[in-house]
Amino acid sequence: MIRWGIIGLGNMGQKFANAIKETSNSKIVSVASKDNNKIKIFKNNFSFTDLVVYNDYNEIIKDKNVNAIYIATLNNTHFELIKKCSENNKNILCEKPFTLSYDEGREVFDYIIKNNTIFYEGFAYRSHPQTKIIQDIVENNELGEIKNIQSSFGFKINKIKPDSRLFDKKLGGGAILDVGCYPLSILNLFYKDPDSYKFLNAKGNLTHTNVDDFAEAEIEINKKIRCQIQVSFKENYQNKTIIEGQNGKLIINSPWLPEKQTSLEISQGNSYYKKIVNSDLSLYANQIEKVSNNFEKNKKDDKFLVNIQSSLAIMKNMSIWSKLIKK
Numbered sequence: 001m002i003r004w005g006i007i008g009l010g011n012m013g014q015k016f017a018n019a020i021k022e023t024s025n026s027k028i029v030s031v032a033s034k035d036n037n038k039i040k041i042f043k044n045n046f047s048f049t050d051l052v053v054y055n056d057y058n059e060i061i062k063d064k065n066v067n068a069i070y071i072a073t074l075n076n077t078h079f080e081l082i083k084k085c086s087e088n089n090k091n092i093l094c095e096k097p098f099t100l101s102y103d104e105g106r107e108v109f110d111y112i113i114k115n116n117t118i119f120y121e122g123f124a125y126r127s128h129p130q131t132k133i134i135q136d137i138v139e140n141n142e143l144g145e146i147k148n149i150q151s152s153f154g155f156k157i158n159k160i161k162p163d164s165r166l167f168d169k170k171l172g173g174g175a176i177l178d179v180g181c182y183p184l185s186i187l188n189l190f191y192k193d194p195d196s197y198k199f200l201n202a203k204g205n206l207t208h209t210n211v212d213d214f215a216e217a218e219i220e221i222n223k224k225i226r227c228q229i230q231v232s233f234k235e236n237y238q239n240k241t242i243i244e245g246q247n248g249k250l251i252i253n254s255p256w257l258p259e260k261q262t263s264l265e266i267s268q269g270n271s272y273y274k275k276i277v278n279s280d281l282s283l284y285a286n287q288i289e290k291v292s293n294n295f296e297k298n299k300k301d302d303k304f305l306v307n308i309q310s311s312l313a314i315m316k317n318m319s320i321w322s323k324l325i326k327k
Helices: 011-022 036-045 057-062 075-087 102-114 129-139 175-190 283-296 308-325
Strands: 002-007 026-032 052-054 068-071 091-094 119-121 146-154 197-206 212-221 225-232 241-245 249-252 261-268 271-278
Touching: 002 011, 002 057, 002 283, 011 026, 011 036, 011 283, 026 057, 026 283, 052 057, 057 075, 068 075, 068 283, 075 091, 075 102, 091 283, 102 308, 119 308, 129 175, 129 241, 129 249, 129 261, 129 271, 146 175, 175 197, 175 212, 175 225, 175 308, 197 308, 212 308
Parallel strands: 002 026, 002 068, 026 052, 068 091, 091 119, 146 225
Antiparallel strands: 146 241, 197 212, 212 225, 241 249, 249 261, 261 271
């Protein structure tokens, strides 16, 4: 049984606490927030027994009864918190993005390796049963040689609020940092070497707060696979991922937030079928159960999770993308 501590009691901290009730190998023993009102709301919403509460992040990280930390704070805090957790021998699940830049990512990587910490980044969709089916379809050559991948994540925000975490540069705002990691992570599921990626072109838009609210890029992988990725705070995209091969096409209708029941569409020549995917657990419960299982087994690599090596590869390409749209 993994004894979890949560740092940050905002939206994702609440979702984590709600989902953990579905799992069989995890429990919350401690939480930390600098906001007393959020602590009060959390206590009202949940009735975890013997819960230890801290106002100081350092105290929960030092708590010897906690053996894993879920980091659900603002993006700009992840860098220091990951380092402190690693120094105190706490295994980590951190919300994306795990850092704000590739340089920060490399420093965190060194800490994780030096302290022999197990680290995973919070791409919950990777633990959903849908991901294994997608990978099997591609690896079993049902689509033939992959030629093209299209992937997007966009939602409309009506008003730019400069102090919002999405639009404040100091807080790690911007569409690429907030959701650009998703389409890059689906490419990374199949092609992990960031050096095999070549950005052919990229464009985007910067707001008056100096963060991007829209970005797209065309990427070539292994000199043969063309990929088109898009992210936006300005428009509600279909948020689908389409993988096309010589012999067929796969449409992932809910790539990022699959429900307990979701669907895939597969076309092969004149043949078409829809595959329904069922999951016993909700999206975040799947992730918690799998991460906890890996922590118990001291397992640092899992193709259905994003570990520190994969996180760094994704961050490298996010940094390249960000620099290209600012030229």
